[in-house]
Structures are given as C-alpha cells and as structure tokens.
Amino acid sequence: MTTTNTATTGELYAQALQDTADRPGQCVVPWGVCPEHGATLKASGNRTSCMDVACFNSWEYDRLDAPCPEPATHTVQVDGASGGYAVCDGHALTARAHITNGQVVPGLPA
Template sequence: MTTDSTTAALYAQALQSTAVDPSRCTVPWGVCPEHGGTLKSRARATEGFDSWCTDFTCFNVWPYDRLDAACTEPATHTVQADNDDRYVVCDGHALTARAQITDGQVLPGLPA
C-alpha cells in the first residue's frame, strides 16, 4: 500500500488488533457504518462531542467523538496488501479502503 509513515503505523496497529480479536474491525478511527469516511465531529458547548455522517441521505448521529475513537463495528472484509499483510475491517472501512488504497485489495469475508 502507498501510505505515509503515520498511516503505516496505524495499519501496523490494526494488524496487531486483528490477532487479538479477529471478529472486530481493527481500524483505530471511526466511520459511518453505511457510508464510510463521511464523518464530522465537533465539541459541544457544554461537554463532550457530537459526530454525524455528512451524506445527505443519512441521519446517523453519535453523542461522542466517533471520528477519533477506535471502530467497534464487526469485521466483514479483509484488506490484503501487496506485501501479504492482512487486516480485517467493517463495511464502512471497506468502502473507504476501496476508494483510497492503491496497492492492495479489499476482499469480502474474513481470513481463514
């Protein structure tokens, strides 16, 4: 995959997470489970955060900073890099990965 060093470190963390719990998405940031990388977050005036999907057909809203929280969605796809690294992701991260990775594949299902 073509990535910068920060992104590479995050993917290395995802690989470790895959070994710990292969049934959960391993990406350390959130997405909309239906539309992928379409989240916005803001701090509330009183306390905490709000997050929402920016897709105009979506009404998903979360009462926390989902964008900067580790993803908790179930894993449904495997991202296979050209160097044979694999990590598991949810539907939303698979959608985003298909649009962003250049040297790898997004495959339905989990590794055996």
C-alpha cells in the same frame, strides 16, 4: 523536547495485523466511520454525524477520535504481504476508494 509519532506504513500494517489476531471479528481501525457511507463524518463537540445528505446517522460522542466499534466484515490485503487485516463495511468502502497496491475482499482473514 516534544516527540511525534511517525509510524511508517509498514509499522501501521504490522499493528493492524496484530490487532486482527488479538480481536477477531472486530474492525481494527483506530478511528470511526459511518457504517453505511465510510469516511463521511463530522464532529462538533461530543456529537458526530454523517455528512451524506441521505443519512441520518449520528452519535452522542466523538466517533472520529474513538476506535471503530463496528464488527469486521472484510479483509484488507496489501500486495506482497501475507494475511490481511479486518475492517467493517464503512472502512472497507473507504479503503476501496483509497488503497493502492492492495485489495479489499469480503470475509474475515484466514
């Protein structure tokens, strides 16, 4: 029998909060983005590159399937929850475009 990981949004948020506490100053999102353009990556084999036409960023590994290596610069706060979790510039850019019931603010969680 095969099982799948179907974590709820609440569980994912709780894990991000714990990761923020465990790794201060580090982006806690478990996949990579372009640090300048956000969720614009494409992977081919062991190479990842940004799809933004003005960007020449590329990496010699599958950045999409690796934890984000970038330093945290912003906090994602979900309405009704205390604290927030730490993200890098690229994940902050992406979160601003996709988050509902929350906000992205400069600086690290208190």
